[in-house]
Amino acid sequence: xxxxxxxxxxxxxxxxxxxxxxxxxxxxxxxxxxxxxxxxxxxxxxxxxxxxxxxxxxxxxxxxxxxxxxxxxxxxxxxxxxxxxxxxxxxxxxxxxxxxxxxxxxxxxxxxxxxxxxxxxxxxxxxxxxxxxxxxxxxxxxxxxxxxxxxxxxxxxxxxxxxxxxxxxxxxxxxxxxxxxxxxxxxxxxxxxxxxxxxxxxxxxxxxxxxxxxxxxxxxxxxxxxxxxxxxxxxx
Numbered sequence: 001x002x003x004x005x006x007x008x009x010x011x012x013x014x015x016x017x018x019x020x021x022x023x024x025x026x027x028x029x030x031x032x033x034x035x036x037x038x039x040x041x042x043x044x045x046x047x048x049x050x051x052x053x054x055x056x057x058x059x060x061x062x063x064x065x066x067x068x069x070x071x072x073x074x075x076x077x078x079x080x081x082x083x084x085x086x087x088x089x090x091x092x093x094x095x096x097x098x099x100x101x102x103x104x105x106x107x108x109x110x111x112x113x114x115x116x117x118x119x120x121x122x123x124x125x126x127x128x129x130x131x132x133x134x135x136x137x138x139x140x141x142x143x144x145x146x147x148x149x150x151x152x153x154x155x156x157x158x159x160x161x162x163x164x165x166x167x168x169x170x171x172x173x174x175x176x177x178x179x180x181x182x183x184x185x186x187x188x189x190x191x192x193x194x195x196x197x198x199x200x201x202x203x204x205x206x207x208x209x210x211x212x213x214x215x216x217x218x219x220x221x222x223x224x225x226x227x228x229x230x231x232x233x234x235x236x
Contacts (some may be wrong), residue, residue: 003161008117092214149175
């Protein structure tokens with residue numbers, strides 16, 4: 001059973017959807033500290049170059065978990081994001097799908113960054129038919145304390161995993177031997193970064209999967225197809 005444990009990300013890049021596609025169990029890992037990352041922001045392509053979509057935060061302070069950081073609804077960020085996407089992808093064949101996904105997420109009840117990021121991920125997964133057949137778990141509901149590799153291992157075991165799939169950043173901190181000692185295989189993503197027809201200049205995979213929606217529609221699922229490699233091969 002493949003397990004992926006990741007912080008929720010706001011309309012994430014295709015690579016995170018590829019992790020989700022490979023998972024039997026996807027664990028939203030949002031009861032961890034909010035640091036600089038992609039929990040509340042993502043890039044898109046525009047006629048003027050790349051631009052950031054950022055969900056503003058309110059009263060944020062050091063040490064808060066992602067699941068505790070409040071959205072600042074004093075700013076009309078929803079309207080700004082919708083307008084920016086509508087303009088950026090006006091010439092794209094599936095811009096209406098992008099706006100429909102956006103509206104679906106924005107109409108959901110949400111108070112925290114974790115709320116909006118989870119909703120956006122699930123909306124994309126549902127659009128590309130990646131949602132069915134997988135379990136989605138909130139790490140905070142598992143009652144597992146600790147930190148770093150040990151907590152990731154404990155979560156993997158509790159949800160029944162025997163393969164832990166992770167992104168490249170884990171190379172810098174993950175205790176691979178700890179997992180192996182418990183009979184759990186660690187595998188890293190082998191991102192293919194498969195090109196598809198994109199607007200606004202040379203292809204880049206490092207933008208929101210909304211770009212894939214805009215340009216390819218539901219057929220974009222064919223471009224969500226990376227596999228994994230053993231950790232030994234990855235770190236060699």
